[in-house]
Amino acid sequence: MVEAIQSPAHATYWLIQGRLLFLIIYLLGAACFSYIVARRLQPLFRGERDFRLDQPFRRLGRVLQFWLGQWKHPRYRMAGTIHLLIFAGFLILATRAFSVLALGVSDGFVIPGLSGKTGHIYGIVADYASTVVFFCMVVAAIRRLAFKPERYAVPARYGKGHSADAIFLLALIAILMAADSLFEASQAAGLWQQGQTTEFLPVLSLPWMLNKALLSTSLPKLQSLHLGAYLIHDLTFFFLLCYRPFGIQFHVETSLFSVFFAKLERGNLKPVRWGIPDEHLDQVKSFGVKTFEDFTWKHMLDFYSCADCGRCSDNCPSNAAGRPLSPRFLTIKARDYAFQHYPMFGSAKNGQALVGNVYSEDEIWSCTTCGACEEECPLLVEYIDKIVDLRRGLVDEGNVPQSVQKPLKALESRGNPYGKMTKKRADWASAGKFGPACRVKVLNGESASTLYFVDSITSYDDRIQAIGQATAKILHHVGEDFGILGAAEKDSGHEVRRFGEETLFRALRDHNTQAIHDSGARHIVTSDPHAYNALKHDYKDVPPVEHISQVIAREVKSGRIKFHPAKNDKVYTYHDPCYLGRHNQIYDDPRNVLDAIPGLKRVEMRRSRDRSFCCGGGGLMLFYEPKEEERIGVKRVRMAAEAGANVIVTACPFCMVNLEDAIKVAGLEGKMTAIDLAELTDQQIVRESQRHKEVAWRF
Amino acid sequence: MEILVCVKRVLDTSENEIELDREGTGIELDEAVYSINEPDNYAVEEALQIVSRLGGKVTVVTVGGEDDEEVLRREMAMGVHQGALLSDAAFSGSDAKGIATILKSFVEKGAYDLILTGVQADDGGAQVGGMLAAMLDYPFASLVNSIEVLFGGKLKISREIEGGNREINEIELPCVLSIQTGINEPRYVGMRGIRAVASVPIPTYGASELQIGSGTVGSLAAKVKRLDYVVPTLAKGAEMLDGSREENVERVTELIAAKGGLR
Numbered sequence: 005m006v007e008a009i010q011s012p013a014h015a016t017y018w019l020i021q022g023r024l025l026f027l028i029i030y031l032l033g034a035a036c037f038s039y040i041v042a043r044r045l046q047p048l049f050r051g052e053r054d055f056r057l058d059q060p061f062r063r064l065g066r067v068l069q070f071w072l073g074q075w076k077h078p079r080y081r082m083a084g085t086i087h088l089l090i091f092a093g094f095l096i097l098a099t100r101a102f103s104v105l106a107l108g109v110s111d112g113f114v115i116p117g118l119s120g121k122t123g124h125i126y127g128i129v130a131d132y133a134s135t136v137v138f139f140c141m142v143v144a145a146i147r148r149l150a151f152k153p154e155r156y157a158v159p160a161r162y163g164k165g166h167s168a169d170a171i172f173l174l175a176l177i178a179i180l181m182a183a184d185s186l187f188e189a190s191q192a193a194g195l196w197q198q199g200q201t202t203e204f205l206p207v208l209s210l211p212w213m214l215n216k217a218l219l220s221t222s223l224p225k226l227q228s229l230h231l232g233a234y235l236i237h238d239l240t241f242f243f244l245l246c247y248r249p250f251g252i253q254f255h256v257e258t259s260l261f262s263v264f265f266a267k268l269e270r271g272n273l274k275p276v277r278w279g280i281p282d283e284h285l286d287q288v289k290s291f292g293v294k295t296f297e298d299f300t301w302k303h304m305l306d307f308y309s310c311a312d313c314g315r316c317s318d319n320c321p322s323n324a325a326g327r328p329l330s331p332r333f334l335t336i337k338a339r340d341y342a343f344q345h346y347p348m349f350g351s352a353k354n355g356q357a358l359v360g361n362v363y364s365e366d367e368i369w370s371c372t373t374c375g376a377c378e379e380e381c382p383l384l385v386e387y388i389d390k391i392v393d394l395r396r397g398l399v400d401e402g403n404v405p406q407s408v409q410k411p412l413k414a415l416e417s418r419g420n421p422y423g424k425m426t427k428k429r430a431d432w433a434s435a436g437k438f439g440p441a442c443r444v445k446v447l448n449g450e451s452a453s454t455l456y457f458v459d460s461i462t463s464y465d466d467r468i469q470a471i472g473q474a475t476a477k478i479l480h481h482v483g484e485d486f487g488i489l490g491a492a493e494k495d496s497g498h499e500v501r502r503f504g505e506e507t508l509f510r511a512l513r514d515h516n517t518q519a520i521h522d523s524g525a526r527h528i529v530t531s532d533p534h535a536y537n538a539l540k541h542d543y544k545d546v547p548p549v550e551h552i553s554q555v556i557a558r559e560v561k562s563g564r565i566k567f568h569p570a571k572n573d574k575v576y577t578y579h580d581p582c583y584l585g586r587h588n589q590i591y592d593d594p595r596n597v598l599d600a601i602p603g604l605k606r607v608e609m610r611r612s613r614d615r616s617f618c619c620g621g622g623g624l625m626l627f628y629e630p631k632e633e634e635r636i637g638v639k640r641v642r643m644a645a646e647a648g649a650n651v652i653v654t655a656c657p658f659c660m661v662n663l664e665d666a667i668k669v670a671g672l673e674g675k676m677t678a679i680d681l682a683e684l685t686d687q688q689i690v691r692e693s694q695r696h697k698e699v700a701w702r703f
Numbered sequence: 704m705e706i707l708v709c710v711k712r713v714l715d716t717s718e719n720e721i722e723l724d725r726e727g728t729g730i731e732l733d734e735a736v737y738s739i740n741e742p743d744n745y746a747v748e749e750a751l752q753i754v755s756r757l758g759g760k761v762t763v764v765t766v767g768g769e770d771d772e773e774v775l776r777r778e779m780a781m782g783v784h785q786g787a788l789l790s791d792a793a794f795s796g797s798d799a800k801g802i803a804t805i806l807k808s809f810v811e812k813g814a815y816d817l818i819l820t821g822v823q824a825d826d827g828g829a830q831v832g833g834m835l836a837a838m839l840d841y842p843f844a845s846l847v848n849s850i851e852v853l854f855g856g857k858l859k860i861s862r863e864i865e866g867g868n869r870e871i872n873e874i875e876l877p878c879v880l881s882i883q884t885g886i887n888e889p890r891y892v893g894m895r896g897i898r899a900v901a902s903v904p905i906p907t908y909g910a911s912e913l914q915i916g917s918g919t920v921g922s923l924a925a926k927v928k929r930l931d932y933v934v935p936t937l938a939k940g941a942e943m944l945d946g947s948r949e950e951n952v953e954r955v956t957e958l959i960a961a962k963g964g965l966r
Contacts, residue, residue, distance in 0.1 A: 286895070286898060286899075291895070399891060399893060400895070401890070402781065402890025402891045402892065402896070403890065403891070404890075404891035406888055406889075409889075409891050412891070412893070413738065416893075416894060417715070417736045417738075418736060423715070423736070425734055426734065427734060505893055506895075507893055507894040507895035507898070508893055508894050511894060
């Protein structure tokens, strides 16, 4: 029997036998791709060390969740769904792509196991998959061109837009899908015209549609369509393969590795240099990232994996406030640098300082380390570690904003950023009416099982001392045997570390660790999420630490804390502090406490829980004067107003400072107030004496 | 260019709550925090920036005791090449002229093209720089807020004049300049930097090494003596405005205009 339609392997293209032509294309394509990838990997071998092979099973689990399961994608409903469909399509079509390519060199090739019934079913699924991917390309292109989601826009200072490149890539994929379908459909049409049995084409799939359109096309025409489609398919396939490493589509190859090697813990920071023990740190010549090669290989891989989706910057409070920082472009600029300095041909040019050339100093200092970008990134790209590493480099060179130098020096000499006397650190505990009403032990000679770690702002700031006093009263109420370190306490150093001053942080940490051990306490409570995060993730060998909101929630549950009903018609909203929420996943405890207050009306802001919007940043960030259009905090209180709230409850002293300021700046004074969860608890708590009275009255 | 910067360790006024001692002629030094005199730090930064452009070496010098070594180390951590401590029991109690005499002897031991001081010390009177220049017979310019090195051993400098004006001068090297804050942005010095220079030796020079005769320095030679120290009492100077926002704005505008703040 004569073949109705000649197969590409047996056909002749411009006097060359198909089989030979395709073999050459494949070998060339594979060689090019290997060469390109090898060049792309070059900087990774020059990068810093980074240990990412621990807990392999947990890492595999994350690959299943975030890569295969596309866990973060539905956070953006429309784009996420499209991506999910394309990703699923690609996974399904990988096998088909392989067998179609194989047809070019081996006629009638069938992947073992995919013959017979299984093969038919797979064929149907693959036909639908390519159809779905094709139409996703169309929808994605329409979104890009007609709807122009704001987060894809490229501000002028970052160069020209990325849409042309995006559309080009979408078109390539669409061509690939169409060519594959046409290849299949033309063959089916030819066979049908000859009255031979054809492969079943599923209804409404792309091959089915093309087949219907081609039924009356002449056989020779079908033959050239069949062979032409095949050639186009193969050329597109290899072009796309080799083009991807030059842009955002490289994530198709790198994402699996990025996700596998992604950071496992939250709230902590990478060491200054991986594999260098603390005691040898002083011998390290240079701290932090100064040139591109100071990034770790994993951080470089992140630059390749970024898909330019803009979700990070869409959620970044600094970006929203008009500060000169966009996490998206932090990555894009680094990738452009890598592409430029590690070219495809010729030798690499390295050693150029990043800050001053690629990044501006303000850009690096603008980050509040709130973690919104990392929470959102579908590819688990890390930002905070990179920012802190860049800051470490700046600090090492002496490049610290003038306004932050004073507080840093005060932290060194006095253990607090305000330059206040050490001996006055515990003054808040004996001040005014509070002192006699609630005795707070200073664990210097006296002992207690629980240590209340107060930290600098709560110790010294007039307004915030009230949060410390409320915390002490709550601990008192629940019968906790507690005390404070007093003058022996120094700043936790949480912000010092995040501002890149690792050496000073270590001095503060070592001092506090010793003081905590000397106090004999077996348990630590703090009302400051920054101190909480430091003690939990930055310190080693200290007793377990709890935030006061956890204590309150527990005691509400146990019944030791009971609340008076809220006697007002105010509407409350809870603002998640970044270092309690995102970095430590404490979202429910504070909300449970609020909901335990009878009659309290609570609403959620548009951005809450893991999408909470930073207040503007704590610690040293309060001393930094960023260039911005509008304060981050002002944006936040506007969100509270939008939600219909007139009381913002938070659980962090820095949030309190920023939000109270922002209320004034936004002109909402008198219409909106901010209160700390501990203060609210203290206000509403039913005290012993009152409880007795109530009981007596009831009987 | 060889640059010498004269620095001083002072009580950090921003970090201390100044309380008088029992005699009332001095300050309670319990828990006091010291630091480099701020304008001196700007002078060091300027010197470092000049040598990073033109090459050369920066030396810092201070008159004092063992405790004062701390500020020399801090400046060395900034990148200063050499520190020198001028210390002798005979120096104690020197007035400004005495200090200038000691510095002059040190300057004569070296070969400096440019000598910088801070515009004044937090606890001082802006005297030493000028006196030192006179003793050395060098030209002197005060309140300098920019330096440009010209060819032929000359500098183009600008001096801060009241009201934000500037005067541009040409001055011949070698010379002494007193540096105003704001001339640059001094680099940050962290613990790490200080640790790195912790074991670099700092030579100490006494009266005999500097060939300073007794009777020219120290308390006996001092012709200016401190009698008393007065800390201003906190007065209730605040006026609270409790009108509406518009009224307050109007009132504040009036008050500022009345004090000449608005034209």
